[in-house]
């Protein structure tokens with residue numbers, strides 16, 4: 001999986017549609033082939049949560065009632081990973097923590113197919129995924145209904161004119177704050193120094209969060225080395241982790 005930080009939005013359709021709030025992703029290939037196509041056909045009923053759309057195929061209708069007990073078939077602490085990529089981190093952690101529910105939010109269809117293939121092969125029952133724009137998913141979650149949120153290696157949008165497309169900003173922090181239970185954790189990681197600074201600033205300035213560390217967090221042991229991180233290491237980039245806790249309202 002590659003990401004070109006210089007890439008412009010894939011289509012005028014996307015940028016028109018989300019004019020009021022730029023989306024943090026580019027539309028990449030949605031076609032499934034081979035093992036990923038078979039995985040989708042085999043596992044979508046088990047793992048994929050279908051959501052009603054309002055306009056685009058990555059949107060979520062505002063009146064959708066996300067009922068995690070119904071989707072997972074049980075009530076358990078919920079971990080959400082935004083931009084789960086190929087699902088490496090989520091599947092690994094879900095296997096180690098069967099007592100928690102794990103929801104992957106990702107727009108990249110082949111990535112979700114790969115996640116379902118891994119989760120299905122491992123026989124996991126505590127994983128679900130949704131193909132949708134993360135801020136819109138957060139908007140249909142109940143207040144305080146989430147135990148932990150992960151954002152690992154969000155698209156960097158490193159050109160100044162694209163910075164506004166970054167996922168982690170004040171508006172997204174407010175969304176995370178609303179859905180996280182008091183004491184719940186928001187874990188982040190990035191290989192882009194300047195985005196790391198932005199994350200630290202956004203969360204430090206938010207009255208809803210407190211940093212568990214002086215500034216950068218030690219590497220989260222649940223964050224396994226993904227293929228994406230391996231590329232960052234090869235390119236000589238430093239990885240910054242952050243862990244913030246939702247304070248009592």
Ligand SMILES: C[S@@+](CC[C@H](N)C(=O)[O-])C[C@H]1O[C@@H](n2cnc3c(N)ncnc32)[C@H](O)[C@@H]1O
Pocket residue numbers: 003023024025082083084085086105106107108111132133134135151152153154155167226227228229
């Ligand atoms: C650079 S990749 C990192 C993937 C993975 N977290 C990892 O560490 O390997 C960022 C991912 O975030 C997804 N993404 C970006 N913005 C998103 C959004 N608003 N909603 C859902 N997924 C998003 C992209 O499709 C992409 O797969």
